[in-house]
Amino acid sequence: MRLGIISALAEEQHGLIEAIEGPCKRTHGMRDYTTGKLWEIDAVCVLSRIGKVAAAMTAAILVEKFEVTHIVFTGVAGSADADVNVGDIVVAESLIQHDFDASPLFPRYQIPLTGLSHFETDVKLSERMAGAGQQFIEHGLANVISPETVQTFKLNNPRLHRGLIASGDQFIGKPGQVTQLKAALPALLAVEMEGAAVAQVCFELGIPFAVIRTISDKANEDAATDFMHFVKTVASPYAFDILQRFCRA
Secondary structure, three states, X not given: OEEEEEEOOHHHHOOHHHHOEEEEEEEEOOEEEEEEEEOOEEEEEEEOOOOHHHHHHHHHHHHHOOOOOEEEEEEEEEEOXXXXXXXXXXXXXXXXXXXOOOOOOOOOOOEOOOOEOOEEOOHHHHHHHHHHHHHHHHHHHHHHOOHHHHHHHOOOOOOEEEEEEEEOOOOOOXXXXXXXXXXXXXXXXXXXXXXXXXXXXXXXXXXXXXXXXXXXXXXOOOOOOOHHHHHHHHHHHHHHHHHHHHHHO
């Protein structure tokens, strides 16, 4: 395995670069790709920046230039389900581009010439990621999240969910937006801005991939409040610990 690890924001990968043994940084396409050993796995870490095009470009370069064999995307997302709360973890089983609509030429959400609207993640990779996430919730969370942070964000009894994540080039921050998406996609658990683009690239290039997201907000009018504070104090340690468990599994 040569694992490509993508995040949109630097805070979502905090500590990973420092954990790489024998790091070597190469800049390509305005992005820094850091290669080396990450907990005994050959890895390449990179920030895609925000949005589907940025994520797709980054994933393609990881495969074509850095020859990764597997890709993991880690970061934050907004909840799209009443049972998915702030601090919960969602491991994708499939991803869809909620803002893609080529109808009437093709069915809504379907990506032309693929015949697909939902891109399924790799079963083995996702199982391994879900296992690492569950271990973190049960055994690691209390060690990396301060009691003050738990109280601030009400991180009581976080849970791990598996299912559908939707991506689009818009920040979902209004209840009406979630209501419309949920009506069209009843199985939807979370919304973000990159994962489905990475999924399409990996599908077309035959690369196993997984997507794991920490829920930062309920995709409502409060979504932007303390967003970066959440990423730094919650999502960042979540990602570091879970990826450590994943790489050592």
